[in-house]
Amino acid sequence: MPIMKKSPLSLRAHQGASLLFLAISGTAAQAASLPEWTLGGFGTAGLVHSSERQADYSANVINRGGAGRTDRWSGSVDSRLGAQLGVEFTPRWSAVLQVIAEHNLQNSWLPVVEWANLKYQATPELSLRLGRIALPIYLAGDYRKPGYALEWVRPPVEVYGSLPVSNSDGVDASYRWQAGATNNLTQVFYGHTSIETDDGGKRARGRQLAGLSNTTTYGALTIRASALTAELTVDLVRPLFDAFRQYGLRGGQIADRYDADHKRVAIANLGVSYDTGDWFLQAEGSRLNTRSFLGDKSSMYLGGGYRLGAWTPYATYAKVKANVPNRDAGIDSAQPGAAYLNGQLNALLQRISSQHTISTGVRWDFLPDRAVKLQYDRLRPTGASSGTLVNVQPGFRTAHPIHVVSIALDFVF
Template sequence: MQRKPVLIAFILLMLTCGLPLAAQANTPSLSLNGFGTLGVVHSDEDQADFVSSMLMPRGAGHTSDWSAEVDSRLGLQLTANLTPRLSSVVQVVTEQQYDGQFRPAIEWANINFDVTPELSLRVGRVILPVFMNSEYRKVGYATPWVRPPLEVYRTIPVSSIDGLDVSYRSRIASATSTLRATYGQSDSTFPYTDSAMGRATAEARAREGLTIGNTVEQGNLSVFAAYSHYRLSIEDFNPLFDVFRMFGPEGDAIADRYNVDDKSFEVISLGARYDPGNWFVMGEWAQTSSRTFLTDNRGWYISGGYRLGAFTPYLTYANQRIHSQTSTPGLSQPGSEALDAMLNSLLQGQPQQKSISLGLRWDFSSSMAIKAQFDHMNHEGGSRGYLVNSQPGFDPGGSVNLFSLALDFVF
């Protein structure tokens, strides 16, 4: 089940249509902006598909030798400045959904009130500020790469949350600090492969989601840090662990350790960027922790580029590793072999990989850029990395080469 923002969108529509009539003296305004990416990706692995998000069921490789579904998207944003202190935003993004279809979904839908010039409150569907580039992770034109490094950004595929956002901007000597906190919930549907059913979908529910982040900017330097905590549930996997519980206390212990049923899920992320104009270097580090089959992992990247007029060559190195067990002995009782194998398949299915990416960006227009990027990814520990839809002939733990072309634009 997808998130349902109908009520939020209706409220915003009423405000947008109604408040300007009562606030004509403040000259309210309405503006429409957009962004998009037209991209194609080729993978040399023909027994599985490369995808840029775990919310996608297919991509480049087995399904399509060249896929336009991995990175392509279109976004539209309607902004209503209702009074000098009150505004609302609705952003709709069309991209591949969990069922493989391209449909529009509401990314943002919120009302913003500036309590003071430094303090702002938002309510509705707001950005989830868990990473340094969270605000524009879907806006390809705003980043140097074809896609943000997956070793960090794929760990939290959800980019918005329904709830409350508070931001406070202050000056510290010659630096600017922006402290941000969000609280709310999020539902998302993702595809996976079931040994009995083949392709299936599951729903992840995050509740009591609290994220606190701070960005400090001084001159050409920007430093970011954030902490997130959620109560996470994926009830579609409960039947598997219910079978474990049928084996008594030993099965109860395994189910309590690995199920995802109102479990604590934490994310710590750090980032820094230095950009004096002619060149840039940036990096991020993220760690997730949960006592579930999702495992604990750490991912990081470092990326740099040099601007030569309209051309920007760039290089990125990234790594993601699991820091918890990727297998379990399972039950000691006879007849549990198939059950243990299913659990170990979930544990071993979590991604571990390192990659190196070489790319070139060409800003041939003030609002358009063409990017070409080559990625070489090594999967470690028998992992399939970020590949989905694996076929019987797929051999995990190998390497994959990608070539991507993308046209990014804003308007």
């Protein structure tokens, strides 16, 4: 369910995005005859420049990025186009289909199904859904793709990049309830998810994906607490750990520790937003433990802004910290082939993010359903980590500032 802000200014700023989600929130006015159809869309046309020449800036690991080493200015980091079709069959039964085209790991813009589910409104308080459903893990978990619904160019990558998967195939149940002056929405969900990680058909799979989320609103205050667990398997680097297992006990221990093969992963997140309409503050903290080469990370951000008519200047500070080392001694390097395997392992561990970013920007709502944003990020990977960067080259130097400039046009229709 989208989190709908209640302040008048905020409602006006997000009017287009709100209309887009009527099919899901179930708030559309009932028509005299059913079924009732709704059709809408959204998009972002963005350009990103990075000062780093030995790696690419990316919003998450399932987007190849391209700003930095590949291109000085890249349109693939934030640009996307989406369309959403909703249908209300009866007052109790409805369905939604959302399709999005954005840059992916296969270096393609082929559209994919983001949402496709059937909803049953059992009671005014209880609803059930079956199909492909948004994961309600972050504050913006339900609307992280339509950039128009966000004050900034993109959600802070330190937090949102930790879990780039945004949906699952399965079931969920949502229950609305009140406690005094607070309104609550509690969701439980179960399913699975899968993404293709390369052109060779290798995949990352999350099975037995189960979670709980609760969103509380009280006036201008919104709090969302959520947790998720899943059994993760990643085929991409399986040959590396199969090779480690050929090196006796030590090699087997390394493979068992780092191979993402039926590993139980878990993430917990807490987000808080206070939006008066004139100004807003937002903060989130998250912990992700994959028990594999993907790491154990803690992340957070704090941001805010002030609305001056059509203009919204804002700033954020974000940080992610690796709770495990970014290097491992590996197997005895005197053994044939050991140095190569150790190097490949440490290249993987280097990608466990440790980084902090200071961002500032401005949003201009020049039309009711159009917004332009300009944002500057100063990020710095720390320790032996390459941070959230991708396509990292051997000449990359960690622990130095990287400057990123982003321009985005967001729209809904």
